[in-house]
Amino acid sequence: MKVMRSVALGVAAAFALIITSFVVPHAASAHGVTMFPGSRTFLCWQDGLRENGAIQPYNPACAAAVAQSGTTPLYNWFAVLRSDAAGRTVGYIPDGQLCSGGTGGPYDFSAYNAVRNDWPKTHLTSGANIQIRHSNWAHHPGTFDLYITKNGWNPNGPLGWGDLEKFAEVTDPPQSGAPGGLGYYYWNTTLPAGKSGDHILYIHWKRSDSNENFFSCSDVVFDGGNGEVTGVGPGGSSPGPTPTPTDEETPPPADGDCTATFRATDNGWAGHFQGEVTVTNTGDATINGWTVSWTYSGGQGFDGAPWNATLTGQPPNVVAKNASYNGQLAPNASTTFGFNATGSVPSPVPTLTCTSS
Template sequence: MKLFKSAALTAVLVLITSALMVPTQAQAHGVSMFPGSRTFLCWQDALRENGQILPYNPACASAVNQSGATPLYNWFAVLRSDGAGRTTGFIPDGQICSGGTGGPYDFSAYNAARTDWPTTHLTSGANIQMRHSNWAEHPGKFDYYITRNGWNPSSPLKWSDLERFGSVTNPPKSGGAGGLNYYYWNAQLPSGKSGRHIIFTHWIRSDSNENFYSCSDVVFDGGNGEVTGVGPGGSSPGPDPDPDPTDPPPTGDCTATWKATDTGWAGHFQGEVTVKNNGTGAINGWTVKWTYTGGQNFDGSPWNGVLSGQAPNVAVKNATYNGQLAPGASTTFGFNATGSVPNPAPSLTCTSP
C-alpha cells in the first residue's frame, strides 16, 4: 500500500504541475497514446519518480536539450488554436509533428528526422485499437494518416509523404477528462507496409478552431504493439527475429500470476503480478504479456518492471535488478491502472530468453 500511495502521490503532483503550466487559451488537449506519439512516449521515457524529466532515449534527450522539459510536462498540448482543420499550406512541411510554430509550447524539436524515437511495433494489415488522450473533452473528428511506401525516415516529414487511411467522429472514451484516459476506436492498418513509418493523427474540434497533432513512430515487423526506446535499456531491438540455431536453449521456465491489490478508487485499481521460475535452471530476464479487453490502461509507470508494450497489448519486462531468478524463485511487479478491474482476470504469458 505504501508503494501505491507514493506512486499515486507522484502522479497527482505531476498532473497538477502539468495543469498549472497549461496556458489559459488552450482549453482542450490530447495526442495519440497508442500508437504512442513522440511527446507521449518521450514523457513516459523521461518522467522520474520525483517528477523530473530526464530522458533515457537519445532522440527524446536531444529534444529536451533543444527546447527544455516544459513541452514534455505538457505532452498533451501539441495544438493550434487557429487550426480549423487545415493541413497543406497552413502547417509547413518539416513542421507537421509540432503543428507548426504557432502553438503555446515549442514542440519544434519533435520534428527531427531521426530513427531512434520511441517506436511501436506493428503488423501490416492488422486491426488495432487506436487511443487518443482526452485530457480535455470536445466533439470532433480524428483523421489518421500513414507515410507512403518509399518514404525516407531520415528526411523531414512532408504533407506529400502522407496518405489518409481512416477517420472517426466522436469516438467513445475510457473515462473522464484528465489523467491518462482516452478516446478509442478500432482501425485496420494498411496492408503492404514494412519497415519504419509515421502514423500522423489530426484531431479537428467541431466546436472551435483548435486542432491537435500527433506523430507516432512505428515499424511494421510483425509486432503486436510492443514499444522499444522507452526507459533504461529500452532502445534494444527486442527479441531476435532470426535466432542463431547454435544458441543455447532456454534454461528456465517462467510463469506469471495476476491479482488486484487495491480497488478503493473509483475507475482505478492497483495490480500485482508474480513471476516465478518453475524450471530447473536459472532465468536471466523475463517478459510478461497480457491483453486488456475493457479499455484499461496504466496510470503511470510500473514499479519493479519496465513497460515495453502499451495497452491493450501489454508487455512488461524485468527491471535491471530482478531479472535473474534461480529455480523456484519468484519476484513481483506492480502498477496503478485506470478502468475497472478485469473480470475475468487476463490470461498472462511469461517468456524468458
Template sequence: MATLSRRALPAAVAAVAALAAAVLVAPGPARAHGVALVPGSRTYLCYVDGLRANGQIIPTNPACADAVAQGGQQPLYDWFGVLRSDAGGRTTGFIPDGQICGGGTTKYAAYNAARTDWPTTHLTAGSTIQLHYSNWAAHPGTFHMYITKDGWNPLTPLAWGDLEPFWSATDPPQSGGPGGFNYYYWDTTLPAGKTGRHILYIQWVRSDSQENFFSCSDVVFDGGHGEVTGVGGSQPSASPSRSVPGSPSVSPSASRSVSPSPSRSVSPSPSRSSSPPPTGGGGCTATWKTNDISWAGHFQGEVTVKNNGSPTLNGWTVRWTYTGGQGFDGAPWNGTLTGQPPNVAVTNVDWNRVLGPGASTSFGFNATGTAPATAPALTCTSP
C-alpha cells in the same frame, strides 16, 4: 532489448503513477489535451523514455535526448499539448511542411527532426489494431488519420505531400473520464502492403471550437504486433518481442463512431517475478508477476497463461482471490474482467483465445491497494 509493454504504463496505454508525479513537479503549467498513446507519439514515448524517479526527464533515446537539449524538458512534461487554437480543421499548407509533427509551434519544433532513431512501434500492414489517444481534456470531434506514402524517406522533413488519409473516427468511446490517464479508443485497420518505416499522423479536429491537436507516431511495418523499441535503452531498430493486440476487425469508413471494447494499456517499467508454481487444469496453467512499479495505493501485475497440454485450448479463464482489499484501476489489457474482486476472474479476448500446445499469452492490469506480499494462488481453466 526492452520494450514498452514490458515496463509499467496507457495504455497506455500508461506510466500512470510516474506521470502523475511528474506533472505535479513540472516546472511550468501543462496546457495540453492529448496525443496518441498507441501507437505512441514522439512526445509521449520520449516522455516515457526520459522520466526519472525524481521527476526529471533525462532520455536515453538519442533522438529524444537531442530534442530535450534543443527545447528543454517542458515539452515532455506537456507531452499531450501539441495543438493550435486557430487551426479550424485546416490541414495542407496550414502547418508548413517540415513542421507538421510539432504542430507548427516553436515549443515542439525539436520533434520535427527527420531521423530514424525515434521510439518506434512495430506493426503489421493490413492488420486491425486498437488505437489509444489521450483524453487529458475531452472534446467532441473527429480524429483524422494519415500514413506516409510508399517510398517516403524518413530522413527528409515530413511534408503534407508525403501523407495519405486512410481512416477517421468521430466521437469514439473513452476508457474513463478526462483529467487523468484515460484515452479515447477505436479499432483501425492499417493500410495493406506497407513495409519499412512510416509516420502515422493524427489530426484531432474539435467540433466545438477552432482548436486542433496533432500527433506523429513513428512506426515500422515488419510483422510486429505493437512492440515498442527505442525506449529505456532498447534499440530503435530491434526486432519485436511482445504484442499489444488489436481488436476485432472493422471496416474503414470516411467518418465513423465506434463501439466500446475492453481497454488496454502498456507500461514502461521492468517486472519482477513473484509467483508460486503455476496451477491449472486440463493443461492450462497461470503464473503471476508483480511489476517493479508501485505508487501510493496502486501497483501493476501481469499473469502469463500457458497451454501445457497436447490439445489446443479454445478459450481460458484465470481466477484468484484477493485477501487485502485490492481492486482494479481500469480494465485489464489482453484480457476481459469477468469476475470482480475479491473473487477475480479474467477471460481471454478474441485475439488470444486459441493456444496451441506449448503456446502462452499474457494479460496485465493496474491495481488499487498494496501488492500482495505472497502471490495469490491462480487457477486456470478452459472450456
C-alpha cells in the same frame, strides 16, 4: 464519484502529475496525442521519466529533443496543439513542421520535427486491424483524421503534407479512463495494405466545439509486428503481446526464472478496478531486475501510473519493469505491484510473461 486511492502511489507519476498541473496552459481546454501507436512526445516522455519525476531520456532522438527545447514540452506531451487551426492542414502547418503542429502552439515542439531514424518505433503488420488509443487529457467532441506516409516517401527528408495519404477517420469515439491522466479515446481501424518498412502514422484531431486542433506523429515500422515498441528505456525495447488464456487463472510460463500472476483486488467502482501483480523468483539464483508484460483485449487502461513498478509499454501491450528498490529477488522471494485501471475486470485474465535480468 468514488475515487480509488493507494498509499503506495508511484513517486515518479505523482511528481510528474504535480509538475504537469503547474505547466499545463490554461488558455487551452483540451489536449491529446496518440498513445498507441505512441507519438514521439508520448514515447519520449515514457522513455525519459525517472522515479524522482525528472526526465532524462535514454533514447538518443529524445535526448537531442530535450537538449534543444528542454523538458517542459515532455511534461506537456499531450499539448501538441493550435488554438486557431479550425481543421486547416496544407498552407497552415508548413511542410517540415507537421510533428510540432507548426510553431504557434503553447509549447515549443519544433525539436520533434527532426529527421532521424532513431525515434521510438511501434512495430505493426500492414493490413492488420489495431486499436488506436489517443489521449483524452481533456474531453471534447470532434473528429480524428488518420494519415499514413505514402509508399516511396523519403524518410530521410522533412515530412510534408504531400507525403501523406488519408486512410480513415472517426468521430466521437468512446473513452477509457477519466480526462486529466492516462485515459484515452479508442477505436479499431484497419491499417493500409501494401506497406513495408518505416512509415509515420499522422493523426489530426479536430474539435467540433472550437477551432482548437491537435497533431500527432507516430513512428511505425511495418515488419509483421504486433505492437512491440523499440527505442524506449535502458534496454531499448518492449516485448510484444502474449496469447490470452481460456481459464480463469494466469498459467505459468513454460520456462524462465520468474513468474507473474494477476488478480483484481477491487472492482467496486463501475468502469474501474484495482489490480495487483505478484512477481516471484522461481530460479536458483538471485535476480537483479524483472519485466512483466501482458496484453489487454477488452479496452482496459490505466488510471494513473502503477505503484512499485514503472510502465514502459502502454495498453493494449502492457510492459511494467521493477522500481529501483524491488528488482532484486532471492530464490523463491516475491514482490507485488499494483495499479488503478479503467474498464472492466478482464475475463479471462491475461497471460503474463516475466523475464529477469
